[in-house]
Structures are given as C-alpha cells and as structure tokens.
Amino acid sequence: MVVQKESVIIDDLIKQIIEKRLPPGAKLPSENELAEMYDVPRITVRNALLKLEERSYIYSVQGKGRYLKEKSIPIQLPLTGKTSFTEKMEKMGYDLRTINISCEKITYDPKIYEVLQASEVDTVYQIGRLRLINEEPIAIHYSYVNEANLPTIEEDGPSILSMFAYYREQGIQRFTSRKTFLSVTFPTSKEQQLLACKSMVPLIIVESDCIDADSQSVLEHTKILYRSDKFKYDITIDI
Numbered sequence: 001m002v003v004q005k006e007s008v009i010i011d012d013l014i015k016q017i018i019e020k021r022l023p024p025g026a027k028l029p030s031e032n033e034l035a036e037m038y039d040v041p042r043i044t045v046r047n048a049l050l051k052l053e054e055r056s057y058i059y060s061v062q063g064k065g066r067y068l069k070e071k072s073i074p075i076q077l078p079l080t081g082k083t084s085f086t087e088k089m090e091k092m093g094y095d096l097r098t099i100n101i102s103c104e105k106i107t108y109d110p111k112i113y114e115v116l117q118a119s120e121v122d123t124v125y126q127i128g129r130l131r132l133i134n135e136e137p138i139a140i141h142y143s144y145v146n147e148a149n150l151p152t153i154e155e156d157g158p159s160i161l162s163m164f165a166y167y168r169e170q171g172i173q174r175f176t177s178r179k180t181f182l183s184v185t186f187p188t189s190k191e192q193q194l195l196a197c198k199s200m201v202p203l204i205i206v207e208s209d210c211i212d213a214d215s216q217s218v219l220e221h222t223k224i225l226y227r228s229d230k231f232k233y234d235i236t237i238d239i
Helices: 002-018 031-038 042-054 085-091 110-115 153-159 163-169 189-195
Strands: 058-061 065-068 073-076 096-105 124-133 136-146 181-185 203-212 218-227 231-234
Touching: 002 031, 002 042, 031 042, 042 058, 085 096, 085 124, 085 163, 096 153, 110 218, 124 153, 136 189, 163 203, 163 218, 189 218, 218 231
Parallel strands: 073 231
Antiparallel strands: 058 065, 096 124, 124 136, 136 218, 181 203, 203 218
16 A cells, blocks of 8 residues: 555656646655645655655755756767767767776677677777766767777777777778667666666667778777766757
8 A cells, every 4th residue: 555655646746747737946845745745654755755766857955855857958869870979969069078987808799799790709899988968977888899900999998088089090081880779778886876877767778880981891889878867869860
C-alpha cells in the first residue's frame, strides 16, 4: 500500500509537470503540505520526492526546499560524421568546453575491431572527451582508433580535444559516415561523476563511425553518451 501511495504521488506530480501546471524552476510544496494534500504520512511523500529527484525531475536546495528542474537547453544532436561535434556546437553559438579525460589501450573487442578493420594483433586506443555547454556536462565522447593508422596516437591522444582537428593535422580533410545507432542506458558510477547526474537519469547512446571521404578508410568508431535530463535534442536537422 505504501508503494502504491508513493506511485500515486509520483505519477500525479509528473502529470502536472508534463501539463505545465508546474512550470520549470517552480518551488514544490513542502513535505508537510504534500502529506496533507495526498493524505499520507510525511515519509511516504519524502520517498516519492527522492525518487523524482533520482530521475532528475526535481532538485533540492538545502534549507530552501525542492524545485522543478529548469527548462531544458535545446541541442541539435549530431547524427553524421561529416562535421565535428565542436564545429556544430560553435556554429550554433553554444558555449562549448571540452576536457580530455582518457587515452588508453582497450582489450580486444570484436565489434570495435571489426568496424575499424583491425586485426587481433593491432592496438586500438580509446580517446575520451567530456563536453560541457554553459559549463554543464552534456556528453562523454569516446573515439576508438587503430594505432596502425595513426602511429603517434599514444603520444598525441592525451591532448586531443577534437578528433576532426587532429585528422586535419594528419592531412585528412573530408569526412563521412555510414550507419548511426541510437540506444539508451543508465550511467555507471564513473559516468555519474563525469556528467554530474543521478544513477536513474537515462543516457542517450549514439554510435557511429568516421570515414575518410577520399580514401574510404575507417578512421574511428565513435560512442557518445548524452545526458537526457538537462538537454532537449533536435535530430531533425543536419548541419
């Protein structure tokens, strides 16, 4: 019965959010007020609010109360490998900052090695970058590259912020891609720290590849994890 009452509160508040009866940034009634409104014990209200906070519908400010999350920032989601993420974000006027978070060899992964047309004896590196817009972490970008194609990647990798810029330094100027796949996952503890999100916040996964348009050789396999709570993604326009 307690779980059912929690669900009633959660469902009702989500409905109010969807119907805009609770506008972005609005302060929620106190636990005592909600307990009286729903005729339940205060602990039931608290548990319901904690679940809404875990899903990132609301957030709490110590000593002030709980608030509905602010309006999502609209972001155009890159779905092709023709233009870099950095170039797209800058072209659209977003305040983008990138942090290199990793450059490491990966263990053999049949899927990634097949995409990269790498043999089992080849060395594949993962180059990770954290993307922030308006200083809010939006995404983690992982690029998987074959050392056989980029012999200095171990040395260069830790300083790479844009793979496209790096490829241009190597003399590659035009890019394309093949298939793009979208899926959903939940963040690991490490990803929660990097993206400053809760464990129940869904992440949108975009997987694709990047190809040298002139030689048609595969440059990288790309996996991007996007936060779904702070941003609203537009996938209808390709720039």
